[in-house]
Amino acid sequence: MxxxxxxxxxxxxxxxxxxxxxxxxxxxxxxxxxxxxxxxxxxxxxxxxxxxxxxxxxxxxxxxxxxxxxxxxxxxxxxxxxxxxxxxxxxxxxxxxxxxxxxxxxxxxxxxxxxxxxxxxxxxxxxxxxxxxxxxxxxxxxxxxxxxxxxxxxxxxxxxxxSSAEHDLTVAKLSHLPQILSSSLAASLLEVSEDNLNISGQGIRDLTRLANSDSKLWSEIFLANQSSLTPALEKLISHLQGLQKSLVSNKKEEIEDFLKKGREGKDKIPGKHGAKSRNYAFLPIVIDDKPGQLAIIFNECAKIAVNIEDLSIEHSPGQETGLITLALSESDCIKLSEHLEKLGFKVHPTKNR
Amino acid sequence: MxxxxxxxxxxxxxxxxxxxxxxxxxxxxxxxxxxxxxxxxxxxxxxxxxxxxxxxxxxxxxxxxxxxxxxxxxxxxxxxxxxxxxxxxxxxxxxxxxxxxxxxxxxxxxxxxxxxxxxxxxxxxxxxxxxxxxxxxxxxxxxxxxxxxxxxxxxxxxxxxxSSAEHDLTVAKLSHLPQILSSSLAASLLEVSEDNLNISGQGIRDLTRLANSDSKLWSEIFLANQSSLTPALEKLISHLQGLQKSLVSNKKEEIEDFLKKGREGKDKIPGKHGAKSRNYAFLPIVIDDKPGQLAIIFNECAKIAVNIEDLSIEHSPGQETGLITLALSESDCIKLSEHLEKLGFKVHPTKNR
The missing domain is CATH 3.40.50.720 (NAD(P)-binding Rossmann-like Domain)
Structure with a gap:
């Protein structure tokens, strides 16, 4: 077709x-x-x-x-x-x-x-x-x-x-509001010192991920959907104002209720339909922080025909070692893990991370 | 010890x-x-x-x-x-x-x-x-x-x-506000029909992840940190109200500015382990999906003494080509780009991604 x-x-x-x-x-x-x-x-x-x-x-x-x-x-x-x-x-x-x-x-x-x-x-x-x-x-x-x-x-x-109209209303809530909240939260970090931002955890990282989005593209989207977006944003603002009042007046039950409603809303989101989870195995390898370490690992992968599907590197300037995590097929993970272990690498195979 | x-x-x-x-x-x-x-x-x-x-x-x-x-x-x-x-x-x-x-x-x-x-x-x-x-x-x-x-x-x-005081101020912004926004956004889904929630994408899923948190535990935390949290929440609310005004009055530049500030704030979050975010140049290279491609690139880097600061791989199963993006100093980016081009690699140097 x-x-x-x-x-x-x-x-x-x-x-x-x-x-x-x-x-x-x-x-x-x-x-x-x-x-x-x-x-x-x-x-x-x-x-x-x-x-x-x-x-x-x-x-x-x-x-x-x-x-x-x-x-x-x-x-x-x-x-x-x-x-x-x-x-x-x-x-x-x-x-x-x-x-x-x-x-x-x-x-x-x-x-x-x-x-x-x-x-x-x-x-x-x-x-x-x-x-x-x-x-x-x-x-x-x-x-x-x-x-x-x-x-x-x-x-x-x-x-x-x-319908077009229903689509625009729905994406205002499911897509445009999340973008707005992410950007607003991220903008509030401009007032936090670089030192204090060192303690950023996963929550703030996840919630500000969307803030990296293209500002030109998204300002066009917001304006194109103005009529559906403004009432949704207004509702959210007054919901936050309600919490602010509960906080100031020490109403523990109201605050709990605010959080419970959030949980109920979250529970309504269905699982991903037909989502095929990429069934990779992950192989974390502790490496010394010196030049050439990555090349050695990649050379060994090539030598034994192991295909790297994805990878991430985590290391900090002050740390002597870094962690590289390779995403591999399960059989490649076992093969590479055994191979690198023999060479003296510190590998930590795992199926989830 | x-x-x-x-x-x-x-x-x-x-x-x-x-x-x-x-x-x-x-x-x-x-x-x-x-x-x-x-x-x-x-x-x-x-x-x-x-x-x-x-x-x-x-x-x-x-x-x-x-x-x-x-x-x-x-x-x-x-x-x-x-x-x-x-x-x-x-x-x-x-x-x-x-x-x-x-x-x-x-x-x-x-x-x-x-x-x-x-x-x-x-x-x-x-x-x-x-x-x-x-x-x-x-x-x-x-x-x-x-x-x-x-x-x-x-x-x-x-x-x-x-200090205790600085800690409490910082977590209000980095931890408690994200929890509030996540719960508030998730609560707004109670008004979306189950059918329409079928189109939930990754953004709304990520932003509402925290909404699953324990409501009793978190209401205690919010109240214990009331004095640091309420001014932070108030600021965020008025920031959102500012955007609402820009939207209603069709101010495209103000909306773009709102989004840009979010991006700037997001950029301030250091890499994991407190690594400072740096201004790298990025070198995307199109590679064939077969073992050994990465090793070749790393060997060439070592040969001409180019230091790889970070890298990412974009490739999914079934895709014939992959894209590896190296983060490099600007001078290394130019050097490696020219070097790899001579060897027949498809490189696409860029400063932002």
């Missing part, structure tokens, strides 16, 4: 889609108005130029979305076009107004992303197990629906149908 | 400490007022009854903390006693007032925890790489300081000295 696809927009999302479709055996063309981004994405995806591909995926900033969707629809009357914008508002109405090929259009929103941006942060598995919102216009053809469904399946996602 | 230790309080933190000390070869006694918790922890840790152990760790809810610290100090004049409470307020003053053995007391706070609670959630590695706040009283003996330092090292932590 899909053997060729063009991705317009070589950012994080577009390039990740490109990698994903490519690994499913589809011929992919990556395009971007920025030639540097286009070049990196084309190298990563091994892009081929295409004309009227089966599928065109528009993955551009929201300010350019409608224009690019209409352009692609009008220039490629035989292609199915999907956009991935995170706010929909009147997109479908506009597209039906401005294109004779609106039957070829389906609006999608994959609930996936990273706080990093650009093609350099892309990964093929970004969408595995993720929910995709699917919004069909009144004119969308059966063929367009089938292609969009197939596209979502190839990406490993599950689709959930919604 | 520490060959025997008693842990008073068999919750998540106390039992994790017990597991950790036990695995370091120390004889451990676990005690708890609740006999079920005590039994589970004793079985887990293989507890032995002890009298006047070298170290006594008090890991009880904040409402019982001062009382238990004083009891243990008075009953065990030859033991060093450490508490782990997350709010200190006038604890040290009170202890000096109520015990003749205040010289044996050191107040600690490990910046670690989980949103789960109880001995069953305990893990020996909970404290590896974590920051510990160390607060010495005016009367604390040299021996007490040495034992506390040794205790923190055994747990794999790094210690940061602070």
């Amino acid at each position: 899909i053997s060729t696809a063009r991705i317009v927009g070589a950012g994080l999302i577009g390039t990740s889609i490109g990698l994903c479709l490519k690994s499913a055996g589809i011929k992919v063309e990556m395009v971007d108005v920025d030639s540097n981004s286009a070049q990196l994405a084309q190298d990563l995806v091994k892009s081929t130029p295409l004309s009227e591909p089966d599928l065109i995926v528009v993955a551009v900033p929201i300010s350019a979305n409608q224009k690019v969707v209409v352009e692609q629809l009008n220039a490629n009357p035989n292609s199915i076009v999907c956009d991935l914008a995170s706010v929909k508002s009147d997109l479908l109405v506009k597209v039906e107004e401005l294109s004779d090929n609106a039957k070829n259009f389906i609006s999608l929103h994959p609930m996936a992303g990273r706080e990093l941006s650009g093609a350099q942060s892309a990964r093929a598995d970004l969408f595995i197990g993720r929910a995709w919102v699917l919004i069909t216009g009144s004119k969308s053809s059966e063929k367009a629906k089938l292609v969009a469904d197939s596209f979502i399946k190839i990406c490993g996602g599950s689709s959930y149908q919604m | 520490i060959s025997t230790a008693r842990i008073v309080g068999a919750g998540l933190i106390g039992t994790s400490i017990g597991l950790c000390l036990k695995s370091a070869g120390i004889k451990v006694e676990m005690v708890d007022v609740d006999s079920n918790s005590a039994q589970l922890a004793q079985d887990l840790v293989k507890s032995t009854p002890l009298s006047e152990p070298d170290l006594i760790v008090v890991a009880v809810p904040i409402s019982a903390n001062q009382k238990v610290v004083v009891e243990q100090l008075n009953a065990n004049p030859n033991s060093i006693v450490c508490d782990l409470a997350s709010v200190k307020s006038d604890l040290l003053v009170k202890v000096e007032e109520l015990s003749d053995n205040a010289k044996n007391f050191i107040s600690l706070h490990p910046m670690a925890g989980r949103e789960l609670s109880g001995a069953q959630s305990a893990r020996a590695d909970l404290f590896i790489g974590r920051a510990w706040v160390l607060i010495t009283g005016s009367k604390s003996s040299e021996k007490a300081k040495l034992v506390a330092d040794s205790f923190i090292k055994i747990c794999g932590g790094s210690s940061y000295q602070m």
Whole structure:
């Protein structure tokens, strides 16, 4: 059903889609108005130029979305076009107004992303197990629906149908409010001294992860979704003001109730649908903090044909040793662990971390 | 220096400490007022009854903390006693007032925890790489300081000295505000339909993780730290109100500024173990997914004396290419980029990612 696809927009999302479709055996063309981004994405995806591909995926900033969707629809009357914008508002109405090929259009929103941006942060598995919102216009053809469904399946996602309006309301709460709280909390750290920030634990790190997001992109998103976002933010602010009052007046039960409601809300979030956990084994290795240590480990991996899926390094300037953790297949983990142990390395194989 | 230790309080933190000390070869006694918790922890840790152990760790809810610290100090004049409470307020003053053995007391706070609670959630590695706040009283003996330092090292932590007041102010911002925001955001989900919650992405999941925390424990913590927490919460609320105004009045630049400040704050958080964040240049390199690719790159780095400060790998199963991003000094980045390009590698130097 899909053997060729063009991705317009070589950012994080577009390039990740490109990698994903490519690994499913589809011929992919990556395009971007920025030639540097286009070049990196084309190298990563091994892009081929295409004309009227089966599928065109528009993955551009929201300010350019409608224009690019209409352009692609009008220039490629035989292609199915999907956009991935995170706010929909009147997109479908506009597209039906401005294109004779609106039957070829389906609006999608994959609930996936990273706080990093650009093609350099892309990964093929970004969408595995993720929910995709699917919004069909009144004119969308059966063929367009089938292609969009197939596209979502190839990406490993599950689709959930919604109206534009419901989508915008829901993402205000599930996506835009979290971004606002993360940024606000992170901004409050500007008043904490660098010394005191040394004691930052996992909570503050997790809650401020999203604060790394692109400010230009997100200010566009917030404004595009203003009408759904402002009432949600207002409610949250008054909820916090309620807690503030309970705190000042020493109302322990009210504070407990505030926390309990949070727990109830948290419990409502369903498990990831069809999430395939990447079943890696993790191999932490204690290394001396001196040049060449990593090269030795990587050379040994190559020597015994062990493939490193991912890795992280933890070390501090004051510490004599560092910890490198390799993510490997289970069999590679056992193989490498035994191999390195024989060489005198301090390895600590584990299945979870 | 520490060959025997008693842990008073068999919750998540106390039992994790017990597991950790036990695995370091120390004889451990676990005690708890609740006999079920005590039994589970004793079985887990293989507890032995002890009298006047070298170290006594008090890991009880904040409402019982001062009382238990004083009891243990008075009953065990030859033991060093450490508490782990997350709010200190006038604890040290009170202890000096109520015990003749205040010289044996050191107040600690490990910046670690989980949103789960109880001995069953305990893990020996909970404290590896974590920051510990160390607060010495005016009367604390040299021996007490040495034992506390040794205790923190055994747990794999790094210690940061602070006054009680500074500690309480700092945790209000780094620990208590994140808990409040997480609970508040999670509570707002009570108004979202179960169907619509199906599209929950990683952002809302991460930001509401802490909302699972124990409501009784945390309401005690909030109230104990009321004087530091309320001004911090007030500031955050008015920051959110500022954004609300910018949204309503369509001020794109103000919204961008809000987001940028968040990013700046986020950037201030040091790497784990207190490593200072540095301005690295990043060199993304596209590699084929086969063993030995990383080794080649590391060997070339060693050959031209380029020092790798950090690295990340973006690659997922099934993807034909991978991307390795090296963090380097700017000059090393240029040097390596040119070197690898000559060898035919696809490099894409960039300053931000």
